[in-house]
Amino acid sequence: MKHNLINTKTSLTKLLTITFMLAIAMQFNGCKKDDPKPEDVPELITTAILTFTPNDGGSPVIVTATDPDGEGVQDIKADGPINLLPAKTYVLKIDLINALAKPTDPAYKVTEEVEEEGDEHMFFFAWTNNPFSSPAGDGNIDNRADAVNYTGAANSIDKNNRPLGLTTTWTTVTPTGTSTVTGTFQVLLKHQPNLKSDTSDSKTGETDLDLTFTVNIK
Secondary structure, three states: HHHHHHHHHHHHHHHHHHHHHHHHHHHHHHHHHHOOOOOOOOOOEEEEEEEEEOOOOOOOOOEEEEEOOOOOOOOOOEEEEEOOOOOOOEEEEEEEEEOOOOOOOOOOOOHHHHHHOHHEEEEEEEEEOOOEEEEOOOEEOOOOOOOOOOOOOOEEEOOOEEEOOOOOEEEOOOOOOOOOEEEEEEEEEEEEOOOOOOOOOOOEEEEEEEEEEEEOOO
């Protein structure tokens, strides 16, 4: 009987040990699954598409920026200049893509995520050498209060009626004679969870996208 009692105790100890280990493993996996995703992580953007559509029905001007090495050390950069006609009003639509994800994956269409979380995002713009008659000035990257036309579509503003900027409106200048106006056009997307307000500026939050194009009005 003594021998059987020892075997029984040994078996019971092993069973309790296994049960305890399984409980710990299940708790660990459950925690991993339920851990909230950080909301201040910058969006992964490998392709940006800027489409300038003239409001008179003319052909749109499409420019792109791409990340040459995906998740590598190089940053996303403009693939070419923005060439716009003079004295025209354009509606600018911005599309953002994460080409490292499958087209069927929700992470592929970053535009949709930015629009859905519009109250946490804002596009800022800056330009040089006065390529636009409206908005005038040099943009709102240096000063939030400076003019940018957050108009053109529902996603121009967020649900709180604050600027978002997935769609904006621009009117080009009329160059003197046959000259061409050449300047730069900067697009800056900031991620501002729990930070976006009526006065939050380009220094607030994390940078999701920072692009600078050459812009020509000719």
